Amino acid sequence: MKAQVYITLKNGVLDPQGKAIQGALGHLGFEGIKSVRQGKFIEVEIDESDKSKAEEKIKDMCEKLLANTVIENYRFEIV
Amino acid sequence: MKSAVITFPGSNCDRDMQTTIEQISGKAPIKVWHADTQLPEGLDFIALPGGFSYGDYLRSGAMSAKSPIMQEVIKAAKKGVYVLGVCNGFQVLTEAGLLPGTLMRNRNLKFICKEVELQVANSDSVFTKKYNKNQRISVPIAHHDGNYFAEDKVLKEIEGNGQVAFTYTDNPNGSIGNIAGIFDKDKRILGMMPHPERAIDKLTGGVDGAALFESLFST
Numbered sequence: 001m002k003a004q005v006y007i008t009l010k011n012g013v014l015d016p017q018g019k020a021i022q023g024a025l026g027h028l029g030f031e032g033i034k035s036v037r038q039g040k041f042i043e044v045e046i047d048e049s050d051k052s053k054a055e056e057k058i059k060d061m062c063e064k065l066l067a068n069t070v071i072e073n074y075r076f077e078i079v
Numbered sequence: 080m081k082s083a084v085i086t087f088p089g090s091n092c093d094r095d096m097q098t099t100i101e102q103i104s105g106k107a108p109i110k111v112w113h114a115d116t117q118l119p120e121g122l123d124f125i126a127l128p129g130g131f132s133y134g135d136y137l138r139s140g141a142m143s144a145k146s147p148i149m150q151e152v153i154k155a156a157k158k159g160v161y162v163l164g165v166c167n168g169f170q171v172l173t174e175a176g177l178l179p180g181t182l183m184r185n186r187n188l189k190f191i192c193k194e195v196e197l198q199v200a201n202s203d204s205v206f207t208k209k210y211n212k213n214q215r216i217s218v219p220i221a222h223h224d225g226n227y228f229a230e231d232k233v234l235k236e237i238e239g240n241g242q243v244a245f246t247y248t249d250n251p252n253g254s255i256g257n258i259a260g261i262f263d264k265d266k267r268i269l270g271m272m273p274h275p276e277r278a279i280d281k282l283t284g285g286v287d288g289a290a291l292f293e294s295l296f297s298t
Contacts, residue, residue: 014253016253
């Protein structure tokens with residue numbers, strides 16, 4: 001089974017990299033960009049046939065390593 | 080005092096830390112490798128050096144915080160062994176949950192390598208007792224991810240408990256509350272982005288970092 005994990009900065013946490021991307025897009029002539037937030041996308045393949053067990057494992061991985069819950073939120077889909 | 084310095088793959092200040100400890104305490108620290116599963120017996124002090132462990136993959140310090148030896152460092156810290164984390168070592172301590180908050184990319188997105196002025200925010204600890212409160216000292220920084228962040232509630236706690244060890248007088252990286260270094264609640268663990276171990280010799284950038292090690296080794 002494969003999980004697609006999305007890690008994003010929590011609201012209120014400054015994202016200087018997102019701001020830099022926003023600036024660069026502006027330099028390229030893209031107008032009307034309200035904000036850019038940068039995050040991470042991680043794919044995890046696990047040997048598990050039970051979907052709910054897989055979800056439990058992925059959640060544990062997110063809590064323990066993949067996300068830093070001080071500043072980041074995570075969500076994932078099993079595909 | 081029996082000391083150890085942990086080396087992770089990508090640590091690059093471990094030699095500086097070892098030399099400083101030996102010079103100031105008169106006793107060479109034991110070198111410990113990240114994959115070791117046991118710490119030497121009877122340790123009083125563990126130092127986590129600066130560097131770019133695991134190439135800063137995922138987040139600075141995230142991989143090292145899960146390495147076998149860190150599980151032992153966490154246990155030792157909980158028993159009261161003094162722990163100092165400098166730069167990457169500070170990042171590892173936050174990722175390991177031994178210190179609150181986290182270190183994010185510098186506000187200006189640049190790697191900053193320069194001498195900075197710090198103010199001693201709390202001189203009532205084993206690490207800072209040879210400084211005076213509010214004393215200003217000059218210590219180098221060299222980091223990309225030194226922008227300290229903690230949510231409001233945590234920040235208030237840290238500040239209220241006297242857990243702020245050092246602040247920047249001219250904030251270089253965007254750290255919340257100008258924080259350059261913090262203690263745990265018991266003030267037995269110190270994490271800081273500036274490098275006191277690089278400021279112990281007049282020939283190489285001043286001696287303002289020496290008092291930190293003199294404080295610790297006179298304990």
